[in-house]
Amino acid sequence: MMNELIFFFNNVVVASIALGSIYAVAGVGVTLIFGILRFAHFAHGDMMTMGAFLAFVLAGLFATLGWSVPGLPTGFIVMPIAMVLTAIIAFGLDKAFYAPLRKRKASSVTLLIASIGVTLIVQGLIRLIFGSGAASFFETETKQLIRIPVPLEGVTRTINFTQPQLLMVLMTIVAVTVLHLFLTRSRLGKAMRAMADNADLAQVSGINTKLVVRVTWIIAGALAAMAGTMLALDVQLKPDLAFNIVLPIFAAAIVGGLGQPYGAIAAGYLIGFAESAAIFNWSVLLRPLQGILPFEVPVSITFVPTEYKLTVAFVILVVVLLWRPTGIFKGASS
Amino acid sequence: MTRRSVMLFGLLFALFVFVGIATGVQYTTLLLVQSFAYALIALGLNIQWGYGGLFNFSIMGMLMLGGAAVTFTSSPVNPGFWASEGPMLLGRAVLGLAVGLALVWGVGRIAVKGRLKAVLVVASWAAGYFIYRTQIDPAAAYIETTSGWVGGLGLNPVFGWILGGILAAGLALLMGKICLGLRTDYLAIATIGISEIIRALLKNMDWLTRGTKTVSPIPWPTPLPQDLQAAGMAVNDSFLYARLGFLAIAALILVVALFLVQRAYNGPWGRMMRAIRDNFISAGSMGKNVTQRQLELFVLGSVLMGIGGAMLVSFQQIYDPGAYQPINHTFLVWVMVIVGGAGNNFGAIFGGFLIYVAWMTSDQVAQAVLSTVSHWSTDLGWGAIPEIESRASQMRVFVLGIVITVAIRYFPRGLLPEVRRQ
Numbered sequence: 001m002m003n004e005l006i007f008f009f010n011n012v013v014v015a016s017i018a019l020g021s022i023y024a025v026a027g028v029g030v031t032l033i034f035g036i037l038r039f040a041h042f043a044h045g046d047m048m049t050m051g052a053f054l055a056f057v058l059a060g061l062f063a064t065l066g067w068s069v070p071g072l073p074t075g076f077i078v079m080p081i082a083m084v085l086t087a088i089i090a091f092g093l094d095k096a097f098y099a100p101l102r103k104r105k106a107s108s109v110t111l112l113i114a115s116i117g118v119t120l121i122v123q124g125l126i127r128l129i130f131g132s133g134a135a136s137f138f139e140t141e142t143k144q145l146i147r148i149p150v151p152l153e154g155v156t157r158t159i160n161f162t163q164p165q166l167l168m169v170l171m172t173i174v175a176v177t178v179l180h181l182f183l184t185r186s187r188l189g190k191a192m193r194a195m196a197d198n199a200d201l202a203q204v205s206g207i208n209t210k211l212v213v214r215v216t217w218i219i220a221g222a223l224a225a226m227a228g229t230m231l232a233l234d235v236q237l238k239p240d241l242a243f244n245i246v247l248p249i250f251a252a253a254i255v256g257g258l259g260q261p262y263g264a265i266a267a268g269y270l271i272g273f274a275e276s277a278a279i280f281n282w283s284v285l286l287r288p289l290q291g292i293l294p295f296e297v298p299v300s301i302t303f304v305p306t307e308y309k310l311t312v313a314f315v316i317l318v319v320v321l322l323w324r325p326t327g328i329f330k331g332a333s334s
Numbered sequence: 335m336t337r338r339s340v341m342l343f344g345l346l347f348a349l350f351v352f353v354g355i356a357t358g359v360q361y362t363t364l365l366l367v368q369s370f371a372y373a374l375i376a377l378g379l380n381i382q383w384g385y386g387g388l389f390n391f392s393i394m395g396m397l398m399l400g401g402a403a404v405t406f407t408s409s410p411v412n413p414g415f416w417a418s419e420g421p422m423l424l425g426r427a428v429l430g431l432a433v434g435l436a437l438v439w440g441v442g443r444i445a446v447k448g449r450l451k452a453v454l455v456v457a458s459w460a461a462g463y464f465i466y467r468t469q470i471d472p473a474a475a476y477i478e479t480t481s482g483w484v485g486g487l488g489l490n491p492v493f494g495w496i497l498g499g500i501l502a503a504g505l506a507l508l509m510g511k512i513c514l515g516l517r518t519d520y521l522a523i524a525t526i527g528i529s530e531i532i533r534a535l536l537k538n539m540d541w542l543t544r545g546t547k548t549v550s551p552i553p554w555p556t557p558l559p560q561d562l563q564a565a566g567m568a569v570n571d572s573f574l575y576a577r578l579g580f581l582a583i584a585a586l587i588l589v590v591a592l593f594l595v596q597r598a599y600n601g602p603w604g605r606m607m608r609a610i611r612d613n614f615i616s617a618g619s620m621g622k623n624v625t626q627r628q629l630e631l632f633v634l635g636s637v638l639m640g641i642g643g644a645m646l647v648s649f650q651q652i653y654d655p656g657a658y659q660p661i662n663h664t665f666l667v668w669v670m671v672i673v674g675g676a677g678n679n680f681g682a683i684f685g686g687f688l689i690y691v692a693w694m695t696s697d698q699v700a701q702a703v704l705s706t707v708s709h710w711s712t713d714l715g716w717g718a719i720p721e722i723e724s725r726a727s728q729m730r731v732f733v734l735g736i737v738i739t740v741a742i743r744y745f746p747r748g749l750l751p752e753v754r755r756q
């Protein structure tokens with residue numbers, strides 16, 4: 001039984017924590033932008049991809065210069081620089097595309113359409129510059145696999161995960177803690193929460209709303225680059241890396257309640273778990289119990305076939321939108 | 335039509351003539367047929383967004399459904415499937431689905447309230463899904479191993495186009511019933527989600543659509559180039575005349591659709607729709623059934639999308655569910671309507687033609703530009719640009735993004751804005 005439980009842990013728990021961290025970190029950005037600026041920022045996925053590509057270029061640069069830290073992937077070392085660059089670009093995108101529309105008092109729908117335009121521009125540029133093929137951070141380095149033996153009798157399997165997955169979880173914890181301290185302790189963070197609650201009231205109370213908007217883009221851009229780079233370290237780097245998961249990220253933000261960073265984090269992990277659990281073959285866990293079960297355990301019991309993994313997030317998204325559009329943690333409404 | 339629209343359509347005609355001279359008559363006829371289909375789809379979105387202010391980001395799903403409909407209707411009959419156990423197994427799956435839905439429906443009507451009811455509803459959905467899965471899984475596996483897929487009905491593709499419209503209408507009715515109450519941005523996200531679910535289904539239901547293995551050749555309603563060649567026509571002429579035949583049908587459908595939609599728009603129905611769009615609260619207080627009217631628009635627009643999607647698939651003669659992308663099939667149509675002018679049928683059609691030509695020719699333009707730059711950089715000693723061809727083919731995405739952001743910032747009402755009569 002222990003072997004099967006470890007198999008479950010490796011295939012569901014590790015996978016869902018890794019995926020959930022990406023959803024959580026990216027979902028926080030989406031939810032913050034919605035809370036402050038009141039529109040669904042569709043280009044968030046492509047900001048993630050852009051961050052990952054910047055990290056890829058920087059990693060290549062570091063490799064040519066011969067700079068590296070033994071034991072850590074170079075892609076991870078350069079991540080902070082990529083985060084800074086993406087934050088600057090996010091700020092620039094706002095200045096170029098969204099700020100003029102906000103000035104015109106355009107509706108949230110217009111901003112949503114503009115963000116689709118930005119999606120296309122960013123994705124087109126990435127494809128134009130990097131081509132449409134896939135790349136890997138681990139062409140010259142090796143991805144370390146961590147195996148932890150379980151000191152129990154009769155256990156042959158080990159708990160397995162990769163080093164990028166471990167770093168991903170650690171970085172998510174750091175990012176969430178820093179964000180929490182920022183939102184609850186700093187003056188600016190409190191101003192941000194006030195503006196998310198009621199923008200007009202915040203403005204008349206003397207909060208510098210322009211500064212809050214700027215900081216929002218910087219935080220969202222940095223978090224997007226972090227999520228994108230970590231995702232590219234875990235899987236492969238492609239021009240549609242994050243465009244494909246932008247809906248699960250929106251699902252995380254909506255399920256958590258738009259405008260609620262903590263909700264987005266919880267919902268991110270929830271959706272990551274639902275996706276991994278839905279395609280897991282539960283027969284593996286039931287087979288050792290065959291002796292006490294009244295029926296024959298089939299070869300495979302999955303909630304959905306493997307091809308429908310992402311569909312799980314879409315179904316959750318649609319169901320939550322219909323059943324409780326404000327999210328399970330009561331979100332903002334515009 | 336105003337002078338402005340006459341002038342713009344004149345320029346559009348000149349553009350097509352120019353493209354015809356630059357790329358040859360054959361390619362231009364291909365471009366024209368597809369532009370007519372896209373213009374029809376854009377007209378459909380204009381009904382939803384321009385008349386009703388309804389956000390629909392599930393255009394890709396509608397087009398895929400239309401494509402699946404024409405594939406199923408017009409592909410040759412697969413005798414292997416009908417001779418096997420397949421139809422019986424599928425019948426059981428349909429029965430399983432019916433039992434599951436009946437269970438969900440029945441539990442929904444039980445007179446219990448509160449938490450117990452919620453538990454029962456969730457349990458009934460789970461049980462219904464389980465019953466359906468126990469029947470469909472073996473049926474799908476059996477059909478895929480014995481006869482490949484269910485095959486078609488071998489009918490004329492025009493029936494497939496009609497079925498495409500009907501299926502899209504059914505989907506729109508279902509979507510409208512459950513989603514139209516949502517706020518606009520939530521509606522947008524929900525419709526994208528639904529369209530992705532449809533894509534996942536059609537891509538992976540190999541027994542029904544052959545999935546990524548693709549179905550081809552799908553017949554035309556008009557004679558194919560090969561038929562004309564068999565009748566003794568020269569190869570070059572045969573392509574031209576065959577495509578012109580298809581073009582005639584596509585143009586006829588667009589003109590009829592435009593005529594009907596235009597009449598409805600200028601009549602009392604169109605006035606009511608605009609009243610609802612501009613202020614649904616006051617329209618509701620005047621006794622208009624807002625939800626019902628919005629549902630009408632949603633269904634009507636989707637019918638045109640389904641027909642357009644079916645036409646595109648029959649023209650290309652191949653149904654490949656893996657080739658559908660939100661960028662190429664949803665956002666492209668949105669750009670058409672926004673650039674052309676939401677709320678103006680002629681604007682949507684103009685946008686359909688203009689954007690489709692720009693979309694199809696931008697990679698050739700980009701290739702020319704990139705090779706010029708490459709020559710120049712080689713002369714300067716910086717070396718050539720690698721992989722010009724694959725890069726240039728990505729140019730269209732970037733161009734589309736620039737076009738939509740510029741349009742929304744500087745011409746938010748489009749090139750042919752809605753005419754507001756007092």
